[in-house]
Amino acid sequence: LKETDPTGATTNPYGTSKYMIEQILHDLYTSDNTFKIAILRYFNPVGAHESGTIGEDPNGIPNNLMPFISQTAVGKRECLSVFGGDYDTKDGTGVRDYIHVIDLANAHVKAIDYIHSKQFSIQRSTFNIGTGIGYSVLQMIQAFEQASSKKVLYKIVQRRAGDIAICYADASLALDTLNWKGTKT
Numbered sequence: 001l002k003e004t005d006p007t008g009a010t011t012n013p014y015g016t017s018k019y020m021i022e023q024i025l026h027d028l029y030t031s032d033n034t035f036k037i038a039i040l041r042y043f044n045p046v047g048a049h050e051s052g053t054i055g056e057d058p059n060g061i062p063n064n065l066m067p068f069i070s071q072t073a074v075g076k077r078e079c080l081s082v083f084g085g086d087y088d089t090k091d092g093t094g095v096r097d098y099i100h101v102i103d104l105a106n107a108h109v110k111a112i113d114y115i116h117s118k119q120f121s122i123q124r125s126t127f128n129i130g131t132g133i134g135y136s137v138l139q140m141i142q143a144f145e146q147a148s149s150k151k152v153l154y155k156i157v158q159r160r161a162g163d164i165a166i167c168y169a170d171a172s173l174a175l176d177t178l179n180w181k182g183t184k185t
């Protein structure tokens with residue numbers, strides 16, 4: 001995905017709320033351009049601070065892949081459901097662009113520097129924040145097993161409504177404009 005790809009026509013309220021907020025920010029800038037704005041389009045944030053004091057450990061049943069994998073690995077959940085094994089991808093499972101939260105945090109610092117700089121331009125104020133690389137659900141499970149030396153039990157189940165096969169960022173605008181790129185795999 002590039003920043004210039006069409007937006008709108010959202011398929012769920014969560015997506016709609018993000019779309020609306022982008023519009024509100026642009027309207028704000030139009031009404032008073034002493035406000036500077038930057039929009040960071042997060043891809044799939046994962047991971048934790050290396051101290052372990054801040055990380056993703058949601059209450060209840062996680063909706064997202066990564067906390068579900070970690071809760072399965074520690075035995076809090078019995079089995080991970082992989083939503084669909086028949087997508088047109090390398091192994092049939094969904095492909096996403098997983099971005100580490102520390103890289104994501106650094107993108108915000110760079111964006112704040114940028115909006116206060118002479119280089120700021122409203123034409124270059126929306127940025128994809130991803131690694132540019134897509135990994136499948138099965139690749140994520142394998143990587144987690146390798147890193148943690150824990151087995152993650154999974155079963156392939158029906159596709160989840162609203163999911164698409166592949167989604168990853170072209171993050172070249174963030175590199176060119178903010179001098180930012182994801183560093184963690």
Ligand code: UDP
Nearest residue numbers: 063064065068081082083094095096137163
């Ligand atoms: N996924 C899965 N099992 C889960 C949660 C997610 O197979 O319990 C898959 C999902 O279908 C998608 C990927 O993992 O291909 C990432 O999903 P997530 O909900 O974390 O983020 P999304 O891409 O939907 O924003």
